[in-house]
Every structure is written in C-alpha cells, then in structure tokens.
Amino acid sequence: MYWYGVDLHTTKKFTVAQLGENDKIKIFQFYLDPDGIKQFKKMLTKQDKVAIEASTNAFWFYDNICDGVLECKVINPKRFEVIYKSTSKTDKKDAKLIAKFLKLDLLPEVYVPEKEIRELRSLFSSYRMNNKIKVMAKNRIHSLLRGAGISISKRDIKPSLLIDLIRWEVSEIIIKQVEIFLEQIRFTEKQIEKIKDEIYIKAERYKEDIEIISSETGISVLTAIGIISDVVTVERFPHHKKMISYLGCAPKVDSSNGVTRIGKSHKESRKLTKTMMLQGINHFRNSSDWIENFYQDKIKGKRRGIVRIAIVRKKLVGIYYMLKRREYSKYRNETLHKRKMEEYERRVKKIKAEREDKRKKREEEYEKMRAA
Helix, strand or coil: CCEEEEECCCCCEEEEEEECCCCCEEEEEEECCHHHHHHHHHHCCCCCEEEEECCCCHHHHHHHHHHHCCEEEEECHHHHHHHHCCCCCCHHHHHHHHHHHHHCCCCCECCCCCHHHHHHHHHHHHHHHHHHHHHHHHHHHHHHHHHCCCCCCHHHCCCCHHHHHHHCCCCHHHHHHHHHHHHHHHHHHHHHHHHHHHHHHHHHHHHHHHHHHCCCCCCCHHHHHHHHHHHCCHHHCCCHHHHHHHCCCCEEEEEECCEEEEEEECCCCCCHHHHHHHHCHHHHHHHCHHHHHHHHHHCCCCCHHHHHHHHHHHHHHHHHHHHHHCCCCCCCCHHHHHHHHHHHHHHHHHHHHHHHHHHHHHHHHHHHHHHC
C-alpha cells in the first residue's frame, strides 16, 4: 500500500510523492496531459490512497484516477496552507507533506460532488459573470448620462433611450458610447437566457427537490436550483447549523476566557445561495406577515444587512427540514407553486423540442450532402 501526495498545477507538469509503509519517499514528475495521467495511473493499485490539493483542474484529475485507487481526497487549500507555508515551499516539499499528512489521516478535505452538480455550479458561475457584465454596462451608461447632466433611473436604461438622447441634443460621442453599451446589454441578456436554458435542462433530474424548495413563497425555480447546486443533499449535514454555516449565512464565533465575540460570516463558503436569496428578500417580506414583522422588529438599532441575513437564515432552516422530511412548505401558496412548476416544465419541454428540431434539420442537411 502506498500514499500519494500530488502537487497539481494547471500547466505543464505535476509532482507526485510516493510514501511507502516503511516511510520511504520517492518523487515522480509527469506531464499534465492524457499520456502523463496514464503513466501515473499505471503506478496505482486498488490498495493505494491519493490526495490532491484543490485547484481549478483538481476535480478533473480526481475523475481520472478515483476509480483506480482505494481512496482519493481533494484537500482544502485554505486550511492546509497553515501547514505547508510554515516551511520553504517547493513542488517536491508540498507533495511530500501531502503524502505524510494523508498517511496520518489529518488532511482537511473538500466535498467532491457528482459531475452533474459540478456542471450546474459551472453554469451558475457563467450566469453570474454575465449578470455582472450587464450591471457594469448599465452603470457605465448611467455614469455617461450623469456626466452629460441627465439623471435617469437605471430601470429606464433600454433601447428606446437613444431616441430620447437625440431629442435632448446630447453630444454624438455620448450617444455612440451609450449605443455600444446598449448593444452589449442586449447581447448579454441573450447569453443569460441561453445559460438559463442549460441550467433548467441540467437540473431536470433534481425536479423533486426543486418542487419542494420552490414551495417556499418567494423562491423561484432558478433560486431553488441554485440552492440544490450548493447543498447537493441535506444528508451530508448532521444539523441545519452546519448547512447554514456552509452557505456563508452564519457569523464566526470566537470564545475564549469567558469572552464571546460574534464576527462576520464565513468567507470559506458557497456564496451562490446567499446571493440569490438576498435578491429575493423583498419577496419574502411581501409574502409573509411574520417575516415582515420580524424585519421591522429587528431593524431597530441594527444594520439592514445583518437583518437581511437573519431572514435568509430563517428561510434556510425551513428549507433544511423540508428537504429532510421530503415535504412542502407549510406556508405554501398552492396556486402560485403549481404555476411555477408548470412554467418550468413548459420551458424544459420547449427547449427540448427546439433542440430536437435542430437535430432533425442537421440530419436532413447531412443526408442531402451525402446524396449530392
């Protein structure tokens, strides 16, 4: 049996430390390509254990080798850096340290979700990035107009704005820039809808969980899918507090010598759920009198951000137990919930039909080319 520590990079080579039962270490280097992976896999047996430090390609590496070993772990680099930064850092030393701590079973691990969840997370990253581009374009238009003495709401930034600018005799340079950014917004909105289509199709296998989470008033199907991509399954959390902390909605607590300090929320957490639910705070307040009363009661003497997080935390506690017990929200608006799910099913059906039509057209064109 061997323990392997892998110092993985995104380019060129990766370094492997092989630690035996007699504590002897051998160092190997392989090219980070299909041939290099094959060479490394030839060394492995079903009795070996491998550990990889988390990076952008760590899950890809994990997928390629996990079937050939007894155990494969992905290390949490934030928690492990305290150890490896205490010595001079080289690829060989890092690989050796990983192998040694793997043998001692002292490595802080990262949860490795199934491939479908990772693909959903990747889609949501692209979705958020495109939303940021759209917001940046709107902010730039808003800034250009303020510089020209025009004050309008960001909600009024739309294609028809160009006609108003001409009528207001705004300079040609400003109009040209606004036109460019409006075109960027239109293009980005199309990209966002395409990504949402991919998210809805990819999430179809989690339909039962989507239906449970979206039964909570104020949570859309898209937000429900975002929560699923972060949480994966509530069974991996022994208590709702663990899940809330994992989602970055619990403050850090430092307690020493009888003094307890409440800090900011954890930075080492999934951020998607918190972001999407904070965007729906007004929906939660409008749909529930007790949430609105809670907000108004807690807002006295506290920052709004803290109270908003407290509302999200309350909602997440409910979602945890809904998923645990496999039941709808007790505050469910049945008509609204049914409409949400019907719209989701309709959209998925439409996307599939459009893709099937495209596939048939491609096949017909291919057959025509072959016949010619």
